[in-house]
Amino acid sequence: MTTMAMIPLTLTDDQRALRAGVLEICRRYPGEYWRELDARREYPEKFVKELTQAGYLAALIPQEFGGAGLGMAEGALILETIHAAGGNAAACHAQMYIMGTLLRHGSADQKRKYLPKIATGELRLQAFGVTEPNSGSDTTKLATTAVRRDDRYIVNGRKMFISRVLQSDLMLLLARTTPVDQVKRRTDGLSVFLVDIRNLKGLEVRPLRMMMNHSTNALFFDDAEIPADSLIGDEGAGFAYILDGMNAERILVGSESIGDGRWFVEKAVAYSSQRVIFGRPIGANQGVQFPIAKAHTSVEAAALMRDKAAALFDAGQPCGPEANMAKYLAAEAAWEAANACIDCHGGYGFAEEYDVERKFRECRLYKTAPINNNLVLAYVGEHVLGLPRSY
Numbered sequence: 001m002t003t004m005a006m007i008p009l010t011l012t013d014d015q016r017a018l019r020a021g022v023l024e025i026c027r028r029y030p031g032e033y034w035r036e037l038d039a040r041r042e043y044p045e046k047f048v049k050e051l052t053q054a055g056y057l058a059a060l061i062p063q064e065f066g067g068a069g070l071g072m073a074e075g076a077l078i079l080e081t082i083h084a085a086g087g088n089a090a091a092c093h094a095q096m097y098i099m100g101t102l103l104r105h106g107s108a109d110q111k112r113k114y115l116p117k118i119a120t121g122e123l124r125l126q127a128f129g130v131t132e133p134n135s136g137s138d139t140t141k142l143a144t145t146a147v148r149r150d151d152r153y154i155v156n157g158r159k160m161f162i163s164r165v166l167q168s169d170l171m172l173l174l175a176r177t178t179p180v181d182q183v184k185r186r187t188d189g190l191s192v193f194l195v196d197i198r199n200l201k202g203l204e205v206r207p208l209r210m211m212m213n214h215s216t217n218a219l220f221f222d223d224a225e226i227p228a229d230s231l232i233g234d235e236g237a238g239f240a241y242i243l244d245g246m247n248a249e250r251i252l253v254g255s256e257s258i259g260d261g262r263w264f265v266e267k268a269v270a271y272s273s274q275r276v277i278f279g280r281p282i283g284a285n286q287g288v289q290f291p292i293a294k295a296h297t298s299v300e301a302a303a304l305m306r307d308k309a310a311a312l313f314d315a316g317q318p319c320g321p322e323a324n325m326a327k328y329l330a331a332e333a334a335w336e337a338a339n340a341c342i343d344c345h346g347g348y349g350f351a352e353e354y355d356v357e358r359k360f361r362e363c364r365l366y367k368t369a370p371i372n373n374n375l376v377l378a379y380v381g382e383h384v385l386g387l388p389r390s391y
Contacts, residue, residue, distance in 0.1 A: 007311045011077075018074055019081050025050055026085035031355040034087060038213045038358055043167045048092045052121035057095050062103070065111060066119035071314040072248060076255035076306060083259025084266075086355060088362055090214055093256065094126045094164065097249040098172045102194060105233040105241045110194065114170070126164040127171035127197070129219060130242065133160045137375055139174070139239065140186035144221060146175035146193065148235075152225045153177075153193070155202070159219040161369075165205050167215055171197045174242055177235050192238035193230040200224055212362045249370055250323035251309050257330035258306060260363040261299035264337035267356065268292045272344045282344065291340035298333035305329050321384045328376040331366040338363050 011019065029047050037044055051057055059075050061067020068074075075096050082089040099118060102110060102125075117123040135141040144157025155175060165171060171194075178189030197203060202224030208216045233241055269292060272283030282288045306326040312319035338360045342349035349356045367373050381387040 007308055008073075009307075015074060015077055018070075019077055021054065022051075022056060022078055022081040023085060025054060025056075026082055026087050029087060031086055031353075035352055035355065035358060039352075041209070041213050041215075043164070043215050044088070044091045045167075047087065048167075049121065051092065055119075057092055057121070058119035060096050060103075061099060061115055061119045065115035067115070071310070072251055073307070073310040073314055075248075076251055076310050079252055080255040080259035080262075083256045084262040085259075086263055086359070088213075089256055089259075090362070090365075091164070091167075092126055093252055094128050095124070097245055097252055098125055098128050100245045100248050101172060101192060101232060101241055104244060105192070106194070107232075110229075110232065114194065118170075123169045124164075125168060125170040125172070125194075127162060127168040129159045129162050129165075129171050129173040129195075131159060131161050133158055133218075137372060139242070140180075140190070142174065142176060142190070144173075144175045145179075146173075146177050146191060146226075148177070148228065151228050153228060153230065155221040155224040155226060157221050159221075161208070161216055162219050163214045163216045165197065165215075165217045165219065166207070169196065169198050171195050172232075174238055177238075183236075187239040189236050190238040190242075191235050192232045192241045193226060194232055195226050195230055200226070212365055214365075246371075247309070247313060247319050247323040250327040251306060251313060251319075253366055253370055254302070254306050254309075254323075254327040254330035257327075257334040257363060257366045258299060258303050260359060261295065261302070261330070261334040261337040263359060264334070264341040264356075264363075265292060265296045265299060267354075268295075268337070268341040268344050271348075275344075288344050291336075291343065295333065295337035295340045298329070298336050302326065302329035302333040321380065324371075324376045324379050327366075327371070328373050328380075331363075331373060334363040335367055 055068055056078050058067035059070045059078055063069040079089040079093055102114060118125050130139060132142045132144060146153040146155045173193045173195050174190055176189055177191040183189040202222045204220040206218045208218055210216045272288050273281055275282050305322060309319050309322035309326045312322055342356050342360055345354060345356055348354050378390045382389050
């Protein structure tokens with residue numbers, strides 16, 4: 001078993017080099033770059049392309065398929081570094097954890113066909129079609145159907161809050177292949193498909209104007225035909241495949257929150273150290289200093305839980321509780337740091353040129369997505385503490 005004593009508390013030389021390489025790219029994309037994109041609600045095409053060309057988005061793809069073959073700890077470090085530098089890896093983070101479903105459950109032909117092209121950036125897999133307007137977090141109630149007809153599936157239904165569809169070539173899609181009234185368990189009858197969405201007839205994409213710039217959309221499938229070989233793994237086993245990838249998702253998204261938290265703390269420390277009011281720096285006042293120090297403490301604690309989750313994941317051991325708790329702690333810590341940062345900046349915290357308000361909006365998402373923090377608490381209550389099911 002992996003124990004706390006076996007969890008590395010410092011970066012290796014290779015990891016430090018990895019972080020330095022990511023930072024080098026991030027420095028070429030300062031706050032002005034992200035502010036302009038945010039104002040126009042545009043995708044960070046140039047940034048994502050450079051990350052891809054440098055191989056960072058292929059970090060978790062095995063070397064045999066053209067990736068770096070790195071572990072979850074390194075993937076987490078990449079995303080954390082981007083956010084700590086003031087950027088937003090949400091533009092491309094899904095590629096890391098979506099790819100795992102293909103890697104673990106796809107056929108040999110599917111992996112040979114897609115993974116090398118995803119690694120080079122020839123194909124983008126950054127869209128994850130799960131959430132629906134009426135089912136929300138209750139994935140077993142999703143109503144999108146995929147009906148087998150000869151050598152294809154006919155897809156009908158709606159998806160909501162699906163990001164990066166217009167910037168992706170491929171989408172991982174969860175749909176019901178067996179009606180819910182014909183299965184023994186609600187989790188049965190759901191299937192996962194790797195869909196080529198380029199010029200897919202029967203798919204309408206409607207962009208949504210959201211609080212943050214995440215290229216988010218509503219999707220409408222109207223008799224969209226996809227090849228039967230789009231199916232990943234066994235028909236009807238898709239729910240388990242999606243769950244299998246959620247620990248990776250929790251760890252990676254939590255790492256972005258940790259990066260956000262560190263950015264907010266650094267920004268708050270710098271500003272409150274040089275902003276002089278009533279004859280002294282405002283950081284000398286406990287009302288300013290203590291919230292920043294408390295936020296820093298929360299961020300560091302979240303990072304330790306993230307490190308534990310990543311270590312367990314990379315060791316091939318169960319990490320559901322740790323991954324969920326890491327996501328929860330990181331999202332809460334980032335939000336705490338965001339509030340401390342905006343408070344110490346006063347009016348300037350709401351000014352676009354300081355980037356605080358942009359990051360403030362962006363980090364708030366992770367208390368709600370990809371899983372609401374209340375559902376994390378419900379998971380811990382039931383599956384970790386053995387309490388009665390709450391929902």
